[in-house]
Amino acid sequence: xxxxxxxxxxxxxxxxxxxxxxxxxxxxxxxxxxxxxxxxxxxxxxxxxxxxxxxxxxxxxxxxxxxxxxxxxxxxxxxxxxxxxxxxxxxxxxxxxxxxxxxxxxxxxxxxxxxxxxxxxxxxxxxxxxxxxxxxxxxxxxxxxxxxxxxxxxxxxxxxxxxxxxxxxxxxxxxxxxxxxxxxxxxxxxxxxxxxxxxxxxxxxxxxxxxxxxxxxxxxxxxxxxxx
Amino acid sequence: xxxxxxxxxxxxxxxxxxxxxxxxxxxxxxxxxxxxxxxxxxxxxxxxxxxxxxxxxxxxxxxxxxxxxxxxxxxxxxxxxxxxxxxxxxxxxxxxxxxxxxxxxxxxxxxxxxxxxxxxxxxxxxxxxxxxxxxxxxxxxxxxxxxxxxxxxxxxxxxxxxxxxxxxxxxxxxxxxxxxxxxxxxxxxxxxxxxxxxxxxxxxxxxxxxxxxxxxxxxxxxxxxxxxxxxxxxxxxxxxxxxxxxxxxxxxxxxxxxxxxxxxxxxxxxxxxxxxxxxxxxxxxxxxxxxxxxxxxxx
Numbered sequence: 001x002x003x004x005x006x007x008x009x010x011x012x013x014x015x016x017x018x019x020x021x022x023x024x025x026x027x028x029x030x031x032x033x034x035x036x037x038x039x040x041x042x043x044x045x046x047x048x049x050x051x052x053x054x055x056x057x058x059x060x061x062x063x064x065x066x067x068x069x070x071x072x073x074x075x076x077x078x079x080x081x082x083x084x085x086x087x088x089x090x091x092x093x094x095x096x097x098x099x100x101x102x103x104x105x106x107x108x109x110x111x112x113x114x115x116x117x118x119x120x121x122x123x124x125x126x127x128x129x130x131x132x133x134x135x136x137x138x139x140x141x142x143x144x145x146x147x148x149x150x151x152x153x154x155x156x157x158x159x160x161x162x163x164x165x166x167x168x169x170x171x172x173x174x175x176x177x178x179x180x181x182x183x184x185x186x187x188x189x190x191x192x193x194x195x196x197x198x199x200x201x202x203x204x205x206x207x208x209x210x211x212x213x214x215x216x217x218x219x220x221x222x223x224x225x226x227x228x
Numbered sequence: 229x230x231x232x233x234x235x236x237x238x239x240x241x242x243x244x245x246x247x248x249x250x251x252x253x254x255x256x257x258x259x260x261x262x263x264x265x266x267x268x269x270x271x272x273x274x275x276x277x278x279x280x281x282x283x284x285x286x287x288x289x290x291x292x293x294x295x296x297x298x299x300x301x302x303x304x305x306x307x308x309x310x311x312x313x314x315x316x317x318x319x320x321x322x323x324x325x326x327x328x329x330x331x332x333x334x335x336x337x338x339x340x341x342x343x344x345x346x347x348x349x350x351x352x353x354x355x356x357x358x359x360x361x362x363x364x365x366x367x368x369x370x371x372x373x374x375x376x377x378x379x380x381x382x383x384x385x386x387x388x389x390x391x392x393x394x395x396x397x398x399x400x401x402x403x404x405x406x407x408x409x410x411x412x413x414x415x416x417x418x419x420x421x422x423x424x425x426x427x428x429x430x431x432x433x434x435x436x437x438x439x440x441x442x443x444x445x446x447x448x449x450x451x452x453x454x455x456x457x458x459x460x461x462x463x464x465x466x467x468x469x470x471x472x473x474x475x476x477x478x479x480x481x482x483x484x485x486x487x488x489x490x491x492x493x494x495x496x497x498x499x500x501x502x503x504x505x506x507x508x509x510x511x512x513x514x515x516x517x518x519x520x521x522x523x524x525x526x527x
């Protein structure tokens with residue numbers, strides 16, 4: 001799916017966010033990235049969606065070198081990656097339906113395919129009856145489900161979830177994780193950054209732990225803390 | 229992506245953006261209008277000052293020889309011939325005191341009735357002398373003044389020169405003010421649109437995360453800037469032209485009876501104002517959008 005070869009990112013203020021990262025994520029896999037604040041998790045995401053360029057090293061995505069992309073090619077790359085944020089980032093002035101349709105419009109999908117796909121993803125996240133509601137009329141879990149629907153509607157190869165359960169209670173978090181599992185089961189690669197020990201321990205997936213910008217642990221079917 | 233879809237998206241999102249951010253849109257339109265109204269005022273002043281200075285120059289580039297009331301018709305003819313024979317004279321026109329009074333009545337319009345009560349015509353017989361060249365003026369004045377039967381010789385050279393230099397000053401000053409005003413207006417629009425853009429930061433970032441091309445992201449905002457600029461321009465056109473038209477119809481008669489000058493009629497400059505305002509409105513709209521967007525397109 002994607003590979004990092006000796007990737008280092010040093011910001012302009014000389015802060016080294018990630019150092020010498022070597023990482024290979026297989027197509028169709030489900031992995032967690034854990035670590036304290038400032039460990040380099042966010043930079044990892046930014047490198048993947050080309051918000052920042054690495055200072056050193058190379059990044060491959062679907063076999064293509066994406067280390068440096070022209071500003072014209074960045075949007076095309078981003079269409080292959082869906083992002084789910086902790087704060088949902090929904091447009092409160094648009095209805096649930098419009099929020100999802102928005103993602104399709106932005107990449108130039110036809111009105112016909114929008115009419116076909118939006119109800120599909122809404123039914124997948126179980127929100128078919130909320131299509132005409134506005135996001136702030138819905139509970140946190142429901143809002144996150146809209147955000148997930150929006151991320152998958154353009155059928156990306158990879159979904160990156162940045163603390164998707166950070167603002168949700170445990171029960172709602174479990175529901176969200178079920179949706180992610182379903183998406184992954186259908187073949188989409190998932191990379192989830194999280195602080196949520198419960199879900200990491202429950203899911204028994206690959207765990208990559210970062211500390212001070214380096215990978216200090218990479219275990220299949222791992223737990224949140226090493227050795228538990 | 230189909231061009232028609234991009235076009236539709238740009239138009240739809242642009243108008244939606246204006247409607248959904250009504251308050252900020254209103255502020256933008258308001259500032260464009262305010263700037264253009266002030267600009268319009270300055271343009272009107274410059275145009276009128278130029279027109280007035282030209283017509284005044286034409287009117288006063290002549291020497292007025294006022295004749296004594298007591299002299300004979302014979303002497304009047306002689307004086308005319310003497311002036312006409314001077315080498316610097318291009319033409320001499322005699323204006324009788326009766327003609328002068330009639331002309332004054334005509335120029336005063338309705339107020340001309342006031343002159344009907346006069347028992348004696350106080351205006352003198354006059355020779356209006358046109359010069360071959362202004363350089364002959366002082367010699368000719370000296371030459372005429374010595375003659376018998378001359379009451380007074382008037383030449384408005386000083387006034388004309390002062391008027392022209394004042395007009396030039398106003399024009400230069402006006403252009404400087406216009407330039408400053410344009411810069412200020414771009415700054416204001418840029419800031420207003422920056423607030424519009426900032427209030428939609430989430431939306432813009434989202435568009436970029438989703439993979440919308442830069443043109444697709446910019447398009448609606450630039451279109452929005454154009455529409456806001458146009459709206460501001462049209463409002464300003466309505467305000468300026470109506471205001472000016474009112475001013476002209478209200479003051480032209482009075483102005484003419486006082487200073488013998490007319491303001492340029494509104495319909496003569498309406499097309500120019502339309503073109504200037506729409507161009508500037510659209511220009512600052514686009515410029516403001518681009519400058520504001522640049523900051524948010526870094527994601």
